[in-house]
Amino acid sequence: MELLLPNPVNSTPLTTLGFLERAATAYSDSPSVVYNNISYTWSQTHRRCLQMASSLTSLGVQRSQVVSVVAPNVPSIESKLVFVDHQSSSVVLEAISLLPRNTKPPQLVLIDYEIYSSGSKSLSTNVDFLDHYEGVLEDGDPKFKWVRPRSEWDPMLLNYTSGTTSCPKGVCLSHRAIFINTMNTLVDWSVPNQAVYLWTLPSFHTNGWSFPWGMAAVGGTNICLRKVDPSLIYSLIKEHKVTHMCGAPVVLNMLSNLTDLEPLDSPVQIITAGSPPSPPVLAKTEAMGFVVGHGYGLTETGGIVVSCAWKKEWNELPLAERARLNSRQGVKSVALTEVDVLDPETGESVKRDGTTVGEVVLRGGCLMLGWLFGNHGSIQGYIISGGENISSPEVESVLYSHPAVDEAAVVAAKPDKFWGETPCAFVSLKKNGELTRIPSEKEIIEYCRDKLPHYMVPKTVVFKDELPKTSTGKVQKFILRRIAKAMS
Amino acid sequence: MELLLPNPVNSTPLTTLGFLERAATAYSDSPSVVYNNISYTWSQTHRRCLQMASSLTSLGVQRSQVVSVVAPNVPSIESKLVFVDHQSSSVVLEAISLLPRNTKPPQLVLIDYEIYSSGSKSLSTNVDFLDHYEGVLEDGDPKFKWVRPRSEWDPMLLNYTSGTTSCPKGVCLSHRAIFINTMNTLVDWSVPNQAVYLWTLPSFHTNGWSFPWGMAAVGGTNICLRKVDPSLIYSLIKEHKVTHMCGAPVVLNMLSNLTDLEPLDSPVQIITAGSPPSPPVLAKTEAMGFVVGHGYGLTETGGIVVSCAWKKEWNELPLAERARLNSRQGVKSVALTEVDVLDPETGESVKRDGTTVGEVVLRGGCLMLGWLFGNHGSIQGYIISGGENISSPEVESVLYSHPAVDEAAVVAAKPDKFWGETPCAFVSLKKNGELTRIPSEKEIIEYCRDKLPHYMVPKTVVFKDELPKTSTGKVQKFILRRIAKAMS
Known part of the structure; x- marks a missing residue:
């Protein structure tokens, strides 16, 4: 059995690229992508991807070169490319203006479903776009032979x-x-x-x-x-x-x-x-x-x-x-080989007691x-106060249960001489129509005191109209931490 | 990006072995294996597998050596080993008796849930079994460190x-x-x-x-x-x-x-x-x-x-x-790279018309x-009669719809001078209680004539008490073909 080695039949590279071809066969007439009034089937999506791949090749894009997409979740991202949604064009243009003098800027293709589908197919912009997304796509050969990695x-x-x-x-x-x-x-x-x-x-x-x-x-x-x-x-x-x-x-x-x-x-x-x-x-x-x-x-x-x-x-x-x-x-999924939480000092696994904190390692x-x-x-996500680890999600969970609170995030405030780090809460309140009255900082703290051990209760509550978030909707705690540490 | 190469973190060998450890964590108390009155949880199965692996190592089994299991679907097959179910022991002993004189026979371990669970734990057999399955397992170390491939x-x-x-x-x-x-x-x-x-x-x-x-x-x-x-x-x-x-x-x-x-x-x-x-x-x-x-x-x-x-x-x-x-x-599953049906003469893909037959190739x-x-x-599975391909499952499907037929299989009979191959049906009938009367060969042929084009109707119907089948329940058509070709 030791003589049985990988061969051309069983060692084709693992890749998801072939999923598309299969979907075009098995689910040819099933809807693949739907956006407002636009809807494609899997056979159309397959054809469109081949056309786009063909156009990209014609434009000189080669293996291992990077193409980018700057867009929200609209259909054009079904292919992998240098595309700028009209909503993001100013950001991209600003980035390009920051390129060093002798750098050739990337080619830009405009994604503009709303404008394009309204019938205006000419590029009414003063930016040097190559074409619309659909224009580039239409130039491609739907019989293009795609290559495996x-x-x-x-x-x-x-x-x-x-x-x-x-x-x-x-x-x-x-x-x-x-x-x-x-x-x-x-x-x-x-x-x-x-x-x-x-x-x-x-x-x-x-x-x-x-x-x-x-x-x-x-x-x-x-x-x-x-x-x-x-x-x-x-x-x-x-x-x-x-x-x-x-x-x-x-x-x-x-x-x-x-x-x-x-x-x-x-x-x-x-x-x-x-x-x-x-x-x-x-x-x-x-x-x-x-x-x-x-x-x-x-x-x-x-x-x-x-x-x-x-x-x-x-x-x-x-x-x-x-x-x-x-x-x-904490349960590893079937394809993950190993997950562990290590003490960053010793490199040993921490106790599996649901409270000991360490560094997550994965393989x-x-x-x-x-x-x-x-x-x-x-x-991150833990605050150490008076020698106790405070889980910020646990405190946030209590804040979320307050009827006036819309969003909540808890970070470590400026170290206190006695306690070390103390929890500082940032809170945004619900909109006027949903509020009977606006709670005070003291009220929020007392609400937490009823529901949490003393050391976990926020010492400070900061009201914000909205919490700073990343483009994926995660609260940017590093910004809140900076604010909290600057407060005295 | 070309400089980013596989590394020890992302290139652990793909294997299903780790699924067991995961199941023992995520589904520790959930039932894993049930057989009659025996039932194990995933944590027990994990422990038992480690014990068995440990025992196997103690018995001298090394990497890449083959261990065998001769048994029906009973729990012992959860580990991979040289085990003989009491139901199959005579077959195994016969096989061992056929080994060349100087060959050392494999060690045998007896699987005997029915006997073992009745309390009789001694080996009351005159065959040289090493031990019961459970005995070998109990000797193993449940903390055995298993190795990845x-x-x-x-x-x-x-x-x-x-x-x-x-x-x-x-x-x-x-x-x-x-x-x-x-x-x-x-x-x-x-x-x-x-x-x-x-x-x-x-x-x-x-x-x-x-x-x-x-x-x-x-x-x-x-x-x-x-x-x-x-x-x-x-x-x-x-x-x-x-x-x-x-x-x-x-x-x-x-x-x-x-x-x-x-x-x-x-x-x-x-x-x-x-x-x-x-x-x-x-x-x-x-x-x-x-x-x-x-x-x-x-x-x-x-x-x-x-x-x-x-x-x-x-x-x-x-x-x-x-x-x-x-x-x-005919739809390839997501992990299959390619499937095609080739003309065995030319090596070209056959027409995708649902009737042209060829050799299935997979990658x-x-x-x-x-x-x-x-x-x-x-x-196999096609008969060529008068230049027409006859799909045997299609003819079998009509035979199965006859109220007296229990099982049916259609193969090519001895070539006819005019038609070439002709379909020959082998049929077993339902048990007496379920039958109102026993149909004749002519009756079955006429039943098919009502439902199939002329060239697809079996020329011969052979009644059998039972059709010959493999151990997995598939009809052994090569035996039926031999019988059909011997008939004149």
Whole structure:
């Protein structure tokens, strides 16, 4: 048996690229991408991707060169390219103006569904765009022969992290890693064939949690969304019979604040990550018909790699217990080789007591090839006060349960001589119509005191109109920390 | 990006071995294996596997050495070893007696759940068994440190094909192939976490269609079965709330012949392969509450690699149309790189018209490393009569719809001077109680004439008490062909 070696039949590189061709065969007439009045089938999407690949080749784009997309979740991102949505053009132009004098700027292609579909096909802009997205696509050959990667280790995608703890970094993922992660996610969340997926999660965020490839694998439908607007989300769910969606807890929170709704027609699976869903938010969204799953991942892992691994017998438990269990996300997914939490001093595994904090280390086929530039981040979210570790999600969960609070984030304030770090809460309140009266700082602190041990109660509460967030909806705690440390 | 290469963090070998450790964490108290009154949890199964691995190491078994299991679907096959079920001991002893004189025979371990659990723990046999399975297991260290394969291309499993077209061959599968196939099957059939799987399919058959590893991946429950008995299957489904099972069409046929049943409590997914389910059998099993899926695979592909890819919109179609669609299984699964049907003369792809026959070729990560010994097989199932291709499943489907027919198989008879090959039907009839009267050969032929074009009607019908079948329940057409060709 030792003489049996890999051969050309069994060693084709792992890649998700072939999923598209398969979807065009198996699910040719099923909807692939839907955005406002635009709708494509899988055979159309396949044809469009071949045309775009053909055009890119004609434009001189070669293997291992980077093409970029600056856009929200609109259909053009189905191909991988240098495209600028009209909404983002000023940012891109500003970036180009900062390039060194002798650098040749990249070619720009305009994504403008709203303008283009209104019939205005000429480029009415003073920027030097090559063409519209659809124009570039139409020039391509739909019979273009696409090529497989030379090796499954070839780079496939460069995702930028959004930077909650430091500056954004370019994370490079291989075909192999994306293949493994996609299969892993479909298995971990039991995503069925012909699922209908709503793109509340930005598709550039952590590899879109692998759903761009996952939907091609199961012949599902991608419902696109330009902007995360809770009422629009709710109406799209009902209109398209959405079965799955993903989003940071802020999306759950937005949904839970909707009022006067008709209930959902059938359960919608929503996967959240970044921080655990708080019991009040969980209760409200569950009552609406959402089934909330909880996981953890990084751009560097290409998607969610550890999760709560919900068990059917837990469905019968009371809400508080369900929320406690759902706040855990330490079970490695099937394709992850190893996960551990190490003491950063000794390098030894920490005690598995649910409270000891350390550095998360991961190993497995989903992991990135490496960073293109940038430096290491680290796992945060704990405050050490009077020798006690305070979990900020636990304090935030109490703040979220206050009827006037819309959003809450807790960070370490300027060190206190006695306690060391102390918790400082940043809170935004609900809109006027939903508030009977505006609570004071003291009232919020007393509310927490009723529900938390003394050392966990925030010493300060700062009211903000809105909390600073990354483009993926995660609260930028490093900004809040800076504010908190500057206060005296 | 070209400088980013595989590194120790992202290049751990793909293998399903880690699924077990994960199941022991995520689903520790969930049932893993159930057989009669014996039931284990995933943490017990994990512990038992470590003990068995430890014992095997103590017995001198080394990397890349083969250990064998000769047993039906009973729990001991959860580990990989030299085990003989008491039911099969005479076959094994006969095989050992045929070994050349100077060959050292393998060590034998007795699997005897029925005897062992009755309290008789001594070996009351005159064969030189090392010990009972449970004895070997108990000697093992439950803290044994298991080792990952050195490479994902290391051989993991040696399965023997059952031989419908030639002699059995040893098919060697790598860790990588089994990993890819397992993920592929879970995605293709949307198998959810904590599925309950009934082992109607022998687990040695085509890698158990990857479900031995798939159930560990989803923390599911394996319901074991010593013998394929339709009444027992039905009662186990109801008792254990079975959600998934697999089997050759003969299993579906057996189930469809059951009478006076209470309906199933919830739908049971049953995957079949080998030949398409006939419309009458499909109608009966659907009415009972089974959802029938249809695929195609070989021991050489480690499981099912192409399938029907059922679409939800087809659920509304009439039975005959559903059966026609379900008889197709040509959609490659997501992890298969390529499938094609070639003209064996020219090597070109045949026309995709649903009738032109050729040789099936496959390429992808699920495929075997190679055969240990043996030779090539080929795809059969068509008869060429008067220049027309006759699909034997199509004729069989009509025979199955006859109220007196229990099983049917159609092969090519001795070549006719005028027509070339002609179809010859082998038929077994239902048991006496279910028959009002016994039909004649002429009656069966006339029944077919009413329902099939003239050239497809069998020229001969041979009645048999039972059709010859492989151990996996597939009709041994090569035996029937031999009989048919010998008839004049």
